[in-house]
Amino acid sequence: MTHLNIPVSVLDLAPIRQGEGQLQAIGAVVELAQATEKMGYQRYWIAEHHNSPTLVSSATAILIKHVLEQTESIRVGSGGIMLPNHAPLVVAEQFGTMATLYPDRVDLGLGRAPGTDLLTASALRRSRGNDAVHTFPSDVQSLLNYFGPLDEQGHVKAFPGVATHVPLYILGSSTDSAMLAAKLGLPYVFASHFAPRHMPEAIEIYRDQFQPSRYLDEPYMIVCLNVIVAETDQEADREMTTTKQFFLNVIRGENQPLKPPVDDIESIWTLNEKNAVQSMINQSWVGSQASVRDQMIDFQTVYDVDEIMAVSYIFDREKQARSYQLLKNIVNDN
Numbered sequence: 270m271t272h273l274n275i276p277v278s279v280l281d282l283a284p285i286r287q288g289e290g291q292l293q294a295i296g297a298v299v300e301l302a303q304a305t306e307k308m309g310y311q312r313y314w315i316a317e318h319h320n321s322p323t324l325v326s327s328a329t330a331i332l333i334k335h336v337l338e339q340t341e342s343i344r345v346g347s348g349g350i351m352l353p354n355h356a357p358l359v360v361a362e363q364f365g366t367m368a369t370l371y372p373d374r375v376d377l378g379l380g381r382a383p384g385t386d387l388l389t390a391s392a393l394r395r396s397r398g399n400d401a402v403h404t405f406p407s408d409v410q411s412l413l414n415y416f417g418p419l420d421e422q423g424h425v426k427a428f429p430g431v432a433t434h435v436p437l438y439i440l441g442s443s444t445d446s447a448m449l450a451a452k453l454g455l456p457y458v459f460a461s462h463f464a465p466r467h468m469p470e471a472i473e474i475y476r477d478q479f480q481p482s483r484y485l486d487e488p489y490m491i492v493c494l495n496v497i498v499a500e501t502d503q504e505a506d507r508e509m510t511t512t513k514q515f516f517l518n519v520i521r522g523e524n525q526p527l528k529p530p531v532d533d534i535e536s537i538w539t540l541n542e543k544n545a546v547q548s549m550i551n552q553s554w555v556g557s558q559a560s561v562r563d564q565m566i567d568f569q570t571v572y573d574v575d576e577i578m579a580v581s582y583i584f585d586r587e588k589q590a591r592s593y594q595l596l597k598n599i600v601n602d603n
Contacts, residue, residue, distance in 0.1 A: 278491070279313045282318065283315060284323060284325075285323045286526055287584075288526075298326075299339050313344070316349065317347065319354070319389050323527070330360075337367060346438075348458070349379050352380065352405055354393045358415065361412055365429040368433040377437050381445075416431070417431075437484070438458050440460060447474040458491040458492075462580045465551055465552035490572075495512055495553035496561070496581055496596055497509045502557050505557065508583050511584045529585075561595070561599060579593065
């Protein structure tokens, strides 16, 4: 039986829309969190990026705290905190503090990449070359220890943090991250919303190599996808041009705000650019509620994941919220 009645969650990169500023973008993050909380979404994660003038999620922990303050029940966390940029102790203190203020509502997703360019990574003052990337497994273990019981702590402790048991999630877009999540017995989140190439192999490796732990008895697989649901297939396809323009900016190395949909995306990009963008977004669900339901069935028939995390780059905020409602309807109806 195809597994459709599963938790659905939200990933927000906190983009600035064309014609708006930073404060409005932060307001949009809160607004969407409040809306998806009412819809019954599982969790709301915010991604860490630096030196990007069109995203407002650089101080990720502060933004997470801001969303926690203005919501009531939805889990709020990081998708993710990029550990090469941070000392594990500082992360443990920040998230331990939030977990103390908002018990059982804080998630800590962890990434191995710096989430920025090398010069910016250097300016963040932790990373020296690739050293911090290579210490990722030991940094994750440090965090597990900091959040663990008092009697298992070393001399250095996170206060608040000890015994808060903040749940950790390993994020990744490669088989390396799948192996680490499996070895540590932690949940695994695959970034198919921008790097889908290794998804099938990574899911298989994670499940095959998973070792039960005190944190998890069996594998827990989350896949992050671009999802655009609208009243009709045609409307969804048009709204998807905002996502395509977003990734075109990435390909071109440009810093453009989130743009409105366009009628003719073909006039904007070259064939090579189109192919590059398509390779990044080929794991996307786009269409009417009926069409996306079929796409979800096809996906789950093959992968049967435990949770879907949706990214929806939609310019119109009301249409963005509507897309999340239609996705939740698909899950609720099964």
